[in-house]
Amino acid sequence: MAAGTEEEAAARLRTGPRVPPEEAILGCRDVTKTFGAVTAVDDVTMGVEAGEWVAIVGPNGAGKTSLLNALNGFYEPDPGGQVFLKGEDVTGLPEHERARRGLGRTFQGLELFESEDVLENIKTTRAVHERPSLLEAMLYFGPGRRKEAESTRRVEEIIDYLELWEHRHSRIASLPLGIRRRVDLARSLALEPDVLLLDEAMSGLTFDEKYDMVRFLTDLHEQESLTLVMIEHDLEVVTEVSDRMIVLQEGGVIARGPPDAVTADPEVARVYTGVE
C-alpha cells in the first residue's frame, strides 16, 4: 500500500462520528468527565446507529467504563457535554429514567442480589420497569393482575432465550461466573431495552462460556435488532462480532471505524502494545 493511501486510511479513522449524535439512537457530544485533576473522559463525541454493534476498546484506564457511565446517566458529564437517546437530549435525566426510555446496561462487577435466586433477580428488575399505580398495587385485579401476568411471561421468555431454565431457583451466590453474567444480561433485557450497554460482559469467562455469551448476543442483535455497545478486551471477539470499533486512550477517541481497519492501524497497535 502506498504511503499516501496509508495516511488517508489513518485519517479516515480519526474523523468525527459517522452519525451525528443528535440523530443516533445513542450518542454524545463534547462529553468530558473529570474527577479532580483526572480527566476520565476527554471531549468525546460519538453516535451509534440503530441496529449497530459498536465495541469500545482501549487499554486499562482509557475511560471506557466512565464513558459508559456518562451515557447511561450514572455520571453527569461536565458542563457543556450532552447525551442523546433516540434523538432526545437526556443529559439531565437520571439512570432509571434513561432505562425506562430504552437504555439497558450490564455491569462488569455484576450488581446482582447474591442471596436471591435467578427468577427473583430478574423479576425485581422487571418490577422497577412496571411501576404499578398505587390503586393497581392495592387492588390486585383487573389491569394490575394482567400486567403481572404479562410481566411473568416476559421474564420466562428471557429465561428461555438465555437458557437459564435449570437455574431458575438457584441462588446467585451458588452459580458460576458464566451463569451470573447471563443473569446480569437477563436483568438488563427485562427492561426491554432498545440499546444495551455491555461492560465487559465476557470478562473472566471460560472459552465455552464466552461462546455461549457471543451466541446469545449475536441472536439478540440479529433477530431482535438490538443495538449493542460493548466494552471488551478480547480483540478476537470484538473483530468477529462488532460492526464498528471506537478506540479510547487517556479518555479521548484515537480511532474509530470498521474492526479490520482499526486493528490494522499502527497508532492503535502502538497504544495496545506500547511499541512505536
Place this chain on the structure above:
Amino acid sequence: MATDEAATDRIDSATEGEGTLRVDRVLTAPEEESVPIVSDKALPEILLDHVGEHGDDVALRWKRYGVWQEYTWEEYYDEVERFALGLETLGFREGDVLFTIGYNRPHQLWAWLAAQSLGGMAAPNYEDMLPEDIRDQLQLLEPNVVYAEDQEMVDKILLVADEVPSLETVVYRDEKGMFRYEDGLPPRFDLDDPPEIRSYDEIRATGTERRESGEVGGDYLPGRVEAIDPQSPAMLPPTSGTTGMPKRVQLSHFNFVNLANAAIEIDPLPKESDYFSYLPMAWVGEQMILIAAAFVGGWTANFPEQPETEMEDLREIGPEIIFSSPRTYEAWVADIKAKIENTSFLKRVVYEQSMKVGRRLAAHVSGDERDSDPPAWLRFVHWLFYWVSYRPILDKIGLKRAKNVYTGGGPLGEEHFSYYHALGVPLKQIWGQSEVCGFVTMHRDGDIQADTVGEVFPNVEVGITPEGELLVRGPVVTSGYYNMPEKTESAIEDGWLHTDDFGALTDEGHVKIFDRMDDVLELNDGTAVAPISVETKLKFNPYVKDALVVGDGRDYLAAVLNIRFDNVAEWADQRDIQYAGYRDLTQKEPVLELMREVVAETNADLDDPIRRFVVLFKEFDADDGELTRTGKIRREVVVDRYDELLAGLYGGADEIEMDVTITYQDGRESVEHGRMRVLEMDVDEVTD
C-alpha cells in the same frame, strides 16, 4: 407368593420346531391372565376413541415458560389433525416414513401420530447421534420429510443432506436461531440440492388453513384413520446397535395395541395417572408407553421443559408410572449414597438403621425370604421409617407417588433391586428388545425375584434352544427389519424371534437372563462367565459409573473402570486431594486405592475374581462408538479399540500409555494421550 404351582404346567418340554429350529422348552404367561387378541384397531383410532369418550381429560402436559401447559385428549387429536393435514401437503403419502429426531416434546408425538394417521410410519432417532450415523439411517429409511427439534439437529441433517436424495423437507420445531435460514442456507452448507426448511408452526398452520377453508372436511382424517391396516408398520424404532449400525424394526399397530392391552391387564392404573416422559423417544420402551400403554390406559404423559430440568420436573410431577433405564436407577442410588456420606451424623444414623430394616423387608419382597410374608412388627417399623427416612429420599428423586415402577433395556443388579425394595419402591424388571415392542416378560406383584426378569406377557411364548438362546413368539413380535430382508430371515425362524440373549426358564415360570449370547466369555480353564453380572456388581458402588470385564480365552478376569466423576470428585475434595480435571483425578493414588477397595468388595462375591484392573482416563462415550445411545457397552468395539490396553493388562505391565481418538458431537476429532496405572489384586486374601 413365590412359587406358581401352575408354572411347571406352563412349560412345554422338548418341543421340536416346525423347521430346523430346535426349541427345548416353552414358557407362557400365568394362566389367570387372559387377554383377548385385538386385530382391528390402529393406534390413532384409540386416540379418536378417547376424544369421544373423555375428551376433556388431560392427555399431555408440557412445561413451558416455567408452567405446566395441559392438553386434553380433544386438543391432542386437534394438534395431530392440523399437523397431519399440513404434512400431507409436503408430499407425505401412505406407506411413507417420517424421520424424527428431537428431545421429549409433545410435538414429536403429534408428528408420529400424524404420520400414522396418513397411513405412514415414524422413525425416531436419538438426538445426540453424529451426522454420519444420521446419514446411514436416512439412507436406509429414505424419508422425504424429516422432523428435527432445533437448529443443532437441522444442522446435522443438512451436513449430510446431499447424500440423501429422497430428502425434500426438514421441519423444525424450535425457532431459536432459525431466523438465519429464512433467506437461504448459511454459506457453510454448500448443497447441490438443498431441502426446504419449514417450521412446525408453518406446517400446522397449513393444515389449519386446509381445514378452515373447507378443502378437507372434519371427517377426512378420521376416514384415513379408519382405512389403516392394523398390521401395517406404525413405528420403526432403531435397534440398540451393540454390534453395528442400528437396524429398523417394523412394529405394527397390532403389535403395540396387543402389548399395551396385556400390560394394562397385568398392572392396571386409573385413567389420568401420570407418566413422566424423559427416556429418549427413540427408545422402543418409551414409544410403547407413549403411543400404546398411555393410550389404552388413558394416562397423562408429562414432558419436561428441557433435558437440563428433567430431574426437577420429575419431582414436581411425582408420577405414578416410572420407566427408566438401569443407568438411571444406578445413578439415583449413587447420588443418594454420596449425599448420605456428606450429611449430618444424626441423619446418617437414621438412614443406616432404616436401611437395615428396609433390607429385611426387601428380603420378603424379592430376596431369600420371599416365600413368607413379612412379620407385622417389620411392616410397622418399615412404615415408621417411611416417614422419617424413605419418604424424604423418594421425594428428592421424584418417586414419592410411584406405584408402577419398571426398569428395562438392560439388566439391573440384584443389589440395586433390593435397595429400591428396601425403600418401599415396588421396582420390577422388564425384559424385551426393539423387535418385540420392548416387553416380553415382567415381574408380577407379589412375585418379584431379583435374579429373574419376571414372567411372560399374556399371548406371548418364550422358548429356549439347546444352546440356551431365548426365543420369542406371539403378537408382539416384529414382521422384520425395514429394508433388510436378509437380516429378517436370520432373525425370525418358524415364527420364533432369535433374541440373542443367553438365559434360562425356571420351574417357577420365570425367565432368567445371563448375558448376550456372544458376550459370555470363557476362561482358559473352561469356566463360563457372564461379564455383565460382574459389571453390574461393580456399578453398585457409588464411585463406579461404568465397567468392562474381560477374560475370554485368558487365565483370569480383568476390568477397565470408569469413575463416577461427581461422586469421586466430592470424595477427593473432602480429603483435600488436588486434581486438574477428570483425567488427572482417575490416576490419583488415593482414588486408585478407593477403586482397589471397590474391586475387592466385588471379588468377595465372585467365584472367579478380577485380578488386574485399570481406571480409564476417559469415560466410555456413545460419540466414540463405545456405548450405544441407550448407554450399553458395545463390547466388540471397546475390546478392539483398547486392544493395546488389554494387552498391557494381561502382559504384566505396571503402567500403560496410549492414545485415544475422541469424537465430538459435531463430528470433530482429537487425539488424547493417557497414562494409566495397572492395579493388581491380592486375590488369595480376598477369596479366603
